[in-house]
Amino acid sequence: MRSRFWLTMAVACLLALAIPAAAQDTWKIGAPQPMTGPDAPFGDKFKKAYALAVEEINAAGGIHGKMIEVVIEDHQAKNHLAATVTEKLINQYKVLILTGGRASGQAVEIASVAQRLKCPYLVDHPSADIITAKGFEWIFRNNPTGTIYPQAFNRFITEIPGAMPKSAAVVYDNTVFGKSIANSAMSFLKSKNVPIVNDEAYSVNTLDFKPIMTKVKANKPDFLLMVAVSTTDAILMTRHAKEIGITPRAFVGFGGGFGVADFTTELGPLSQHVFSSAAWSGNPNDPDTRAFYDKFYKTYGFYPKEHEVEGYAAIYIIADALKRANLTGNLEEDRNAVREALLGTDMVTVFGKVKFGNWEGPLGDKYTNQNIYSPEHSVLAQWLGGKLLNVWPKDNAEVDYVFPDPGMTR
Amino acid sequence: METFVQSLVNGVLTGSLYAMIGVGLTIIFGVMRIINMAHGDMVMLGMYGAFWAFTLWRIDPFLSIVVWVPAAFLGGMIVFRFLLKKIVPAGELNTLLYTAGLSLFLANLALLTWSGDYRTIKLPYALMPLRPMGIAVPIPLAVAFGMAILITALLYWFLSRTPTGRALRATAQEPEAAALMGINVGYMNVLTFGLGTALACGAGVLLAPSLYLYPTVGQILVAKCFVIVVLGGLGSVPGAIAGGILLGVVESFGAVYVSVPYKDAIGFIIFLLVLLFKPSGLFGVGKS
Numbered sequence: 001m002r003s004r005f006w007l008t009m010a011v012a013c014l015l016a017l018a019i020p021a022a023a024q025d026t027w028k029i030g031a032p033q034p035m036t037g038p039d040a041p042f043g044d045k046f047k048k049a050y051a052l053a054v055e056e057i058n059a060a061g062g063i064h065g066k067m068i069e070v071v072i073e074d075h076q077a078k079n080h081l082a083a084t085v086t087e088k089l090i091n092q093y094k095v096l097i098l099t100g101g102r103a104s105g106q107a108v109e110i111a112s113v114a115q116r117l118k119c120p121y122l123v124d125h126p127s128a129d130i131i132t133a134k135g136f137e138w139i140f141r142n143n144p145t146g147t148i149y150p151q152a153f154n155r156f157i158t159e160i161p162g163a164m165p166k167s168a169a170v171v172y173d174n175t176v177f178g179k180s181i182a183n184s185a186m187s188f189l190k191s192k193n194v195p196i197v198n199d200e201a202y203s204v205n206t207l208d209f210k211p212i213m214t215k216v217k218a219n220k221p222d223f224l225l226m227v228a229v230s231t232t233d234a235i236l237m238t239r240h241a242k243e244i245g246i247t248p249r250a251f252v253g254f255g256g257g258f259g260v261a262d263f264t265t266e267l268g269p270l271s272q273h274v275f276s277s278a279a280w281s282g283n284p285n286d287p288d289t290r291a292f293y294d295k296f297y298k299t300y301g302f303y304p305k306e307h308e309v310e311g312y313a314a315i316y317i318i319a320d321a322l323k324r325a326n327l328t329g330n331l332e333e334d335r336n337a338v339r340e341a342l343l344g345t346d347m348v349t350v351f352g353k354v355k356f357g358n359w360e361g362p363l364g365d366k367y368t369n370q371n372i373y374s375p376e377h378s379v380l381a382q383w384l385g386g387k388l389l390n391v392w393p394k395d396n397a398e399v400d401y402v403f404p405d406p407g408m409t410r
Numbered sequence: 411m412e413t414f415v416q417s418l419v420n421g422v423l424t425g426s427l428y429a430m431i432g433v434g435l436t437i438i439f440g441v442m443r444i445i446n447m448a449h450g451d452m453v454m455l456g457m458y459g460a461f462w463a464f465t466l467w468r469i470d471p472f473l474s475i476v477v478w479v480p481a482a483f484l485g486g487m488i489v490f491r492f493l494l495k496k497i498v499p500a501g502e503l504n505t506l507l508y509t510a511g512l513s514l515f516l517a518n519l520a521l522l523t524w525s526g527d528y529r530t531i532k533l534p535y536a537l538m539p540l541r542p543m544g545i546a547v548p549i550p551l552a553v554a555f556g557m558a559i560l561i562t563a564l565l566y567w568f569l570s571r572t573p574t575g576r577a578l579r580a581t582a583q584e585p586e587a588a589a590l591m592g593i594n595v596g597y598m599n600v601l602t603f604g605l606g607t608a609l610a611c612g613a614g615v616l617l618a619p620s621l622y623l624y625p626t627v628g629q630i631l632v633a634k635c636f637v638i639v640v641l642g643g644l645g646s647v648p649g650a651i652a653g654g655i656l657l658g659v660v661e662s663f664g665a666v667y668v669s670v671p672y673k674d675a676i677g678f679i680i681f682l683l684v685l686l687f688k689p690s691g692l693f694g695v696g697k698s
Contacts, residue, residue: 036521038528038624174671202670207622210420211665211673218413232528232622243539244416244546266530268537 026069027062027327029318030089030119031100032082032110035074038205038230042102042256042307046125047072048300049311057315063322070315071095075106082106086113094331096322097122097338099314103229104128104146104177111139118332120339124314125256125307128176133365140342140356142317142349143310144280144374146180147363151378153252153277154188156392156401163403165189165223165249169198169216171209171237172227172254178204181227181254187363197221204230209240217246224248231257235266242270249404250275259305264386271383273405275391280377281306282313282350283396292350305388313349320347343369352377416545417666418659423551425658427617430558431631432638432650433565434609440582440645441602443502444494447509450632451516452607456482456614457623458524464531471531472553475615479561479608486607487600494603513628520625529623536619550619557616561609562651569647578602582645637681643691652692656680 031050033043050070058067071093073085082101086109089095098114098121101107107126114121115136123131123141127149132141157163168189172182178201186196197219200212216224224246228234234257241251251274257263258276281304282289292312296304304312321341327334346355357372371377380392382401391401435449459478460471489512497508539546569575580588581598589595621627638657642649657677664676684692 036525040525200670208424211417211662212670214413214416214420215666215670217416236622243548245541245544266532268532270537 026067027322028093028095029070030095030098031070031072032075032085033072033100034077034102037076039077039102045307046100046311049308050315053312053315057319063319079105079109083109083113086110090117090119096334097318099124101126105175107131108176114138119335122314122318124310128180129365132367132370135368140369142354142371144377145361147184147361148374148378150185150277152380152392156380165194167195167197167221168223168225169221170225171200171212173204173229174201175204175229177229178227185225209237213240213244217244221248223250225252228255228257231260231262234258235263239270247407264383273402274383276381280379281309284398289350309351313351316349317354417662419545421659421662422655423555425655426555426558427613428634428638428658429651429654430613431610432635432654433647434606435635436639436645436650437602438606442599445506448513449610450628451513452610453614453631454628456611457618460615460618461529461531461623471615471618475612478615479612482611483604483608487604490600490603517625531619533619554616641681641684641691643693646693649691649693
């Protein structure tokens with residue numbers, strides 16, 4: 001009697017394991033994302049974007065007759081977990097290719113694992129230069145790097161008469177992302193002889209920026225540059241900066257947090273006139289991109305910004321590579337075939353043009369498999385009336401910029 | 411000069427809230443020798459209580475505190491009576507492990523129920539700070555400071571002027587002698603835990619408009635509070651108050667004048683120095 005029970009349980013367990021294996025005959029794309037924890041809102045954006053792309057591609061018949069599937073694993077925005085879930089995706093789920101990552105800290109780990117285990121990784125959002133500057137042939141990136149992101153801001157202060165800062169305070173997080181962006185921004189400013197009056201690194205997810213902002217206020221900076229990889233830091237930094245009473249000619253935010261809807265819903269009128277660099281989300285003046293925005297809005301109820309556009313475009317780039325790859329069923333060969341197909345990518349997505357190549361970045365980083373059109377994907381946007389609108393360069397602008405910052409009118 | 415005053419103000423305001431949490435922790439230790447690792451999670455529950463009261467029923471946190479503090483008091487008493495009472499005789503280490511487990515349980519229950527998304531309370535009148543003499547004083551923090559002072563003053567009055575309060579202090583000094591004097595030690599324990607929890611929860615409600623809420627916020631706060639209570643002397647209420655304000659001010663000055671990433675380290679260094687020269691803490695009395 002007893003042994004019959006255990007036998008049944010054993011069979012049930014085996015069946016339970018077998019069922020997923022049998023049901024999943026799809027092309028698997030692995031995506032480590034933060035689904036819980038402080039970065040969870042970003043993970044959710046990518047999940048929605050991937051889902052829309054997957055649905056469209058599968059509705060059109062899939063690839064070589066099979067459907068594609070994105071397997072998302074939660075890394076909770078922790079670097080060591082990113083490495084663990086990447087190994088899981090590669091070894092257990094046997095994915096053909098990886099994408100995602102979200103923050104640069106995690107992406108660096110994912111890239112290391114992917115390179116070591118010979119699985120292609122298409123970076124869709126993480127921006128630290130080092131990810132595509134180590135000569136890793138298995139790593140590809142569609143989005144711009146940290147040193148490229150500020151290009152539009154650099155052009156803004158160079159091209160607009162009188163806009164060059166007389167002094168700048170730079171406050172940044174101590175992650176790979178924060179340091180690389182700050183480094184890029186400060187190098188450019190130093191080359192233009194702009195004195196950096198504050199160079200402050202803070203621990204990510206700090207929650208209290210009043211001491212830093214008190215320090216910054218004492219130096220009365222002409223421009224305040226804020227770098228934040230985390231949305232909560234971006235919001236709190238801006239709030240505390242304005243509360244403490246810093247009045248620069250411009251508040252400039254660098255980082256995903258400065259470009260998401262939460263920034264304006266949490267800050268309300270405090271978000272007004274804040275610039276956001278690295279908010280490239282496709283050219284809004286392009287009809288195909290506009291059509292995508294509208295479809296996304298109809299499906300999910302809000303307009304896509306950089307994360308959603310990047311995620312959606314990444315799936316299309318992967319699908320394009322899968323179409324051109326000669327997939328035989330041998331996992332190692334297939335992964336290599338996908339890698340080679342990616343090398344031959346030459347297409348247009350809602351994010352912009354894509355072609356991977358080896359070239360040198362603005363600060364001399366030698367990129368491998370970095371999108372050669374990245375320098376075009378930099379824009380300066382500004383929060384006006386609760387909306388994030390592109391303001392520079394003119395070709396991508398949706399509206400006129402407001403500069404200098406008129407300050408809070410009580 | 412303005413920077414100095416601004417830093418001082420920031421430090422005192424934040425410190426007062428640390429102090430309130432610390433006082434709860436110290437009385438629990440003082441009376442029952444329980445190191446309550448779940449204390450920070452009581453603060454977290456208070457924060458979420460304020461958040462839900464505001465989000466669902468539009469009740470201002472500074473009003474809903476009137477409900478949450480008594481609720482936490484009762485809750486604390488129940489937790490002690492049914493969960494902790496049996497463990498206390500097993501020794502301080504076992505109680506520590508038990509409360510650590512309780513802390514994990516509460517934090518993860520919150521994570522499961524309310525998700526890990528960061529939440530804020532946006533008070534409509536709190537958008538811009540008050541500016542007395544050019545020093546920025548955020549409104550919610552100022553109100554919280556005022557209420558924290560009021561509550562701590564009430565606690566002080568309770569402990570020094572009422573018979574129950576005196577009985578509590580007697581139990582803290584020497585439980586066996588207190589029992590011999592006719593004090594119901596069991597009842598004192600329950601009362602103390604309830605009081606400690608109520609203070610933690612109340613501090614959470616007051617902190618909620620000024621801080622981000624997420625399920626594991628308790629763990630960072632409890633670490634700071636242990637520094638405060640040991641710094642001030644375990645079991646000493648004035649010690650916890652002084653320790654809290656001192657830590658707040660030291661962190662604020664450390665961040666502004668020394669270095670921001672090291673501000674936590676500076677707090678701990680001061681802590682180590684005090685312990686080196688006065689092991690029982692600033693206001694500590696003898697054994698600890």
